[in-house]
Amino acid sequence: MALSITNLSKQYNAQKTAVSNLSLQINKGVLGLLGPNGAGKSTLMKMIATISIPSSGSLLLEGIDIVQNPNSIRKVLGYLPQDFGVYPNLNAYEFLEYIAAMKGLGGKGLRQRIDLLLESVNLTADAKRPIGTYSGGMKQRIGIAQALLNDPKVLIFDEPTVGLDPEERVRFRQLIADLAQDSIIILSSHIVSDIESIADEVAIMQEGKLITHASQYDIIKQAEGRIFEVLLDNNDLNAFKHHYKVIDTARQADQVRTRYISTGQAAAPLSTQVTATLEDAYLILTQTN
Known part of the structure; x- marks a missing residue:
């Protein structure tokens, strides 16, 4: 299964272009989608999910035009939007049965499928409580469950780990890793470590354009030799920030x-070169494009 995106654009008016002339080939596995706020990530995912219609360009799933034939992807699609909403008076079973009916799902195996999904997102014990009593993280988990109801072959997750505690984030990553062998999974997140731990390939967007798409290894290579650490006195940190792009700090006593x-200039004295991460490469790429 492959999703081919060619010269895709979404323009709302003469002043606002959300996605501009984007081309991308997405195969089975996990594609991590990164970019600052307003980069066009959510708009791109909405077009793939056939919620938003492109202004121009093509979207093909296995050679079928999903703009002209949206049902060709909808029947194999699981989608968790960033602004996912629930019906607060329904419990988890009722809500998932309602979503299943909307997707045309039913039969004897549906209740068993719901039980398995609730177990996979750790909601079995709370399944009969009204969703309105759930925490934000629990609502996010029920959103993940509804996206998996129809055993989808194309999965789109927009900020899926927002509100999840560290244990649930690990559970989610394990769940996605199990699904990735047979599905196309597109995952957008501001938590770069989630992308780093799970994505086979990474695409980075900025101002509606695709600035890079490659394996994690190849993207991280672009930051090699440019990431350093140095131990500074507390009083020197602000001045240091005027000369170098600081990624992270950790206080140690009075230092x-x-x-x-280090972008273009020599590293600061007494610095040590350190191994680059995906977050390092992301910062470099989005600040130099």
Whole structure:
């Protein structure tokens, strides 16, 4: 299964272009989608999910035009939007049965499928409580469950780990890893470590354009030799930030261990070069494009 995106654009008016001339080939596995706010990630995912119609360009799933034939992807699609809403008076079973009916799902195996999904997102014990009493993280987990109801072959997750505690984030990553062998999974997140731990390939967007698409290894290679750490006195940190892009700091007594990008200039004295991460490469790429 493959999703081919060619010269895709979404323009709302003469002043606002959300996605501009984007081309991307997505195969089975997990594609991590990164980009700053307003980069066009959610708009791209809405077009793939056939919720928004492109202004131009093509979207083909296995050679079938999903803009002209939206049902060709909808029947194999699982989608968790960023602004996912629930019916607060329904419990988890009732809500998932309602979503299943909307998707045309039924039969003897439906209740068993719901039981398995509730177990996979750790909601079995709370399944009969009204969803309106759930925490934000629990609502997010029921959103993940509804996206998996129809055993989809194309999965789109927009900020799926928002509100999840560390244990649930690990559970989600394991769930996605199990699904990735047989499905196309597109996952957008501001938590770069989630993308780093799960994605086979990474696409980075900025201002509606695709600035890179490659394996994690190849993207991280672009940051090699440019990431350093140095131990600074507390009083020197602000001045240091005027010369270098600081990524992270950790206080140690009266000093600050500072991780930074050296972009074009020599590394600061007494610095140590450190191994680059996906987050390092993301920061470099989005600040130089």
